[in-house]
Amino acid sequence: MGKFYITTPIYYVNGKPHIGHAYTNIAADVLSRYHRMIGDDVKFLTGTDEHGKKIAEAAAKNGLAPQQFVDELSAQFQTAWDSLDISHDQWIRTTDAQHEEIAKEFLNKLHDGGHLYKDEYEGLYCVGCEAYKTESELVDGLCPDHKVAPIKLKEENWFFKLSAFNDKIKSLIESGEFVVEPESRRNEILAMLERGMNDIPISRKDVEWAIPLPFDEEQTCYVWIEALMNYVSAINVFGDDGEFEKWWPANVQIMAKDILKFHAIIWPAMLMAVDLPLPKKVFAHGFFTIDGQKISKTIGNVIDPIDWSTKYTSDAVKYFLLREIPFGGDGDVSETRMNERYGSDLANGVGNLFSRVLALSSKQVFHTAYGEDASEFEKLVNEIWSNYDSQMDALAFHDCLANIWKLVSHCDGYIEQNKPWELAKNDESRYFIVLTHLLESLRHIGWMIYPFMPQTGESILQQLGVFDTEKEEELKNIRKWGKMNGDITLQKAQPLFPRIED
Numbered sequence: 001m002g003k004f005y006i007t008t009p010i011y012y013v014n015g016k017p018h019i020g021h022a023y024t025n026i027a028a029d030v031l032s033r034y035h036r037m038i039g040d041d042v043k044f045l046t047g048t049d050e051h052g053k054k055i056a057e058a059a060a061k062n063g064l065a066p067q068q069f070v071d072e073l074s075a076q077f078q079t080a081w082d083s084l085d086i087s088h089d090q091w092i093r094t095t096d097a098q099h100e101e102i103a104k105e106f107l108n109k110l111h112d113g114g115h116l117y118k119d120e121y122e123g124l125y126c127v128g129c130e131a132y133k134t135e136s137e138l139v140d141g142l143c144p145d146h147k148v149a150p151i152k153l154k155e156e157n158w159f160f161k162l163s164a165f166n167d168k169i170k171s172l173i174e175s176g177e178f179v180v181e182p183e184s185r186r187n188e189i190l191a192m193l194e195r196g197m198n199d200i201p202i203s204r205k206d207v208e209w210a211i212p213l214p215f216d217e218e219q220t221c222y223v224w225i226e227a228l229m230n231y232v233s234a235i236n237v238f239g240d241d242g243e244f245e246k247w248w249p250a251n252v253q254i255m256a257k258d259i260l261k262f263h264a265i266i267w268p269a270m271l272m273a274v275d276l277p278l279p280k281k282v283f284a285h286g287f288f289t290i291d292g293q294k295i296s297k298t299i300g301n302v303i304d305p306i307d308w309s310t311k312y313t314s315d316a317v318k319y320f321l322l323r324e325i326p327f328g329g330d331g332d333v334s335e336t337r338m339n340e341r342y343g344s345d346l347a348n349g350v351g352n353l354f355s356r357v358l359a360l361s362s363k364q365v366f367h368t369a370y371g372e373d374a375s376e377f378e379k380l381v382n383e384i385w386s387n388y389d390s391q392m393d394a395l396a397f398h399d400c401l402a403n404i405w406k407l408v409s410h411c412d413g414y415i416e417q418n419k420p421w422e423l424a425k426n427d428e429s430r431y432f433i434v435l436t437h438l439l440e441s442l443r444h445i446g447w448m449i450y451p452f453m454p455q456t457g458e459s460i461l462q463q464l465g466v467f468d469t470e471k472e473e474e475l476k477n478i479r480k481w482g483k484m485n486g487d488i489t490l491q492k493a494q495p496l497f498p499r500i501e502d
């Protein structure tokens with residue numbers, strides 16, 4: 001088995017986490033849990049981006065010193081991820097001493113390697129984006145995302161020779177050595193590289209809440225440059241404890257399309273400049289709106305991930321977001337859709353199937369027995385598992401869930417066809433066969449949904465009495481059809497998805 005290093009963006013702590021941030025962490029959580037399930041050694045890194053003007057301004061607005069402010073906000077992000085049962089292995093903050101130290105070392109290497117030069121920057125900067133803007137990116141003179149005019153900067157800065165890496169990155173993407181997905185986003189990045197990247201400023205003159213440049217005390221590091229370094233400072237890139245060699249290159253780095261350019265162009269160039277390998281894959285998912293509108297504090301449509309997981313359970317929130325929007329595309333979410341999916345797919349879908357099957361087979365020692373029509377199930381289950389792996393590799397979570405639900409529907413149809421409640425009265429041996437097929441299918445469903453909905457998956461498997469014995473087993477054994485055998489005693493089912501109280 002291999003290692004799997006996965007990262008999410010580190011989120012700005014200028015406000016509370018919202019469901020948009022949660023989306024990326026949920027996806028990373030599912031992939032991490034899947035890789036743990038197949039026996040990989042996993043490191044899932046997430047955390048908070050805490051420097052820069054935007055954060056300093058937010059702290060001032062709240063009447064707090066920046067450090068105190070980021071301490072509080074970073075803790076709020078952790079609480080939100082706890083409420084969603086996110087299984088990250090490491091939490092990085094850019095105010096961590098280790099990060100600051102390594103960032104300085106990285107900057108020194110860029111400087112010593114001749115990749116930086118000092119020049120005058122004259123142009124526009126949007127504090128909301130913490131990014132340099134061109135006139136052509138503005139709409140009516142305003143940043144289209146923040147609806148504010150960018151500030152005009154004219155200052156001496158250190159520049160990074162990004163242009164020198166332009167063609168190399170382009171050919172690595174074209175050859176597939178450096179994977180940028182999905183395809184549409186890859187094409188956008190290639191088009192940008194085709195037009196050619198300019199060198200970029202990597203320092204600022206009057207931003208105090210930032211890491212000072214080790215070779216120029218009048219300047220601090222531009223927040224994005226420093227933030228990108230988190231992916232390797234977390235694993236002690238220049239240290240000798242073996243952490244870096246163990247984990248790098250990252251297997252996949254996930255983010256939304258808004259910040260793909262930083263991850264697919266600037267980040268690889270920075271790595272190449274200090275002779276480090278590139279991540280294997282960067283994947284940009286889409287952006288979603290809520291009730292058709294951009295997530296915005298002014299509109300007031302911000303969904304707090306803690307509220308939703310309290311109301312619907314973290315499992316249901318994870319299921320909903322990944323089932324509702326094809327990963328990679330844009331989409332819309334709404335509470336109405338959340339309720340619909342909770343009802344149709346969860347409570348009346350897998351939840352109902354589970355309680356029906358357990359109600360039909362509990363209260364007695366159950367003799368498992370497989371019949372001739374088991375082959376239909378076996379074929380379907382094998383097909384689903386084989387799609388499952390390729391869908392996980394492609395981060396096609398919605399397809400993977402739809403794939404699992406084929407088995408749920410198949411079981412529902414099988415119950416209607418075979419009417420086990422009648423068989424119980426007049427054909428006991430057939431009754432045991434029919435229920436064995438259903439219970440064995442539920443065992444597969446339990447494992448299949450486990451990375452997506454760990455609590456539900458565990459609950460199904462516990463109630464079937466197999467979780468504790470199977471969880472240490474290799475997945476290839478667990479995936480075999482017909483593993484449930486002998487006499488089993490089942491409990492009365494606990495509802496998996498109880499009715500939501502408003």
Ligand code: MSP
Pocket residue numbers: 008009010011012013019020021023024049227228229230254255256257258259286287288289295
């Ligand atoms: N701090 C930078 C990232 C530095 S990474 C080295 C940043 N932070 S952010 O707080 O603005 O987070 C942006 C990310 O949040 C997006 O890339 C995406 O992962 C997630 N999302 C925020 N809103 C979202 C939606 N409405 N829809 C989907 N993802 C969303 O950029």
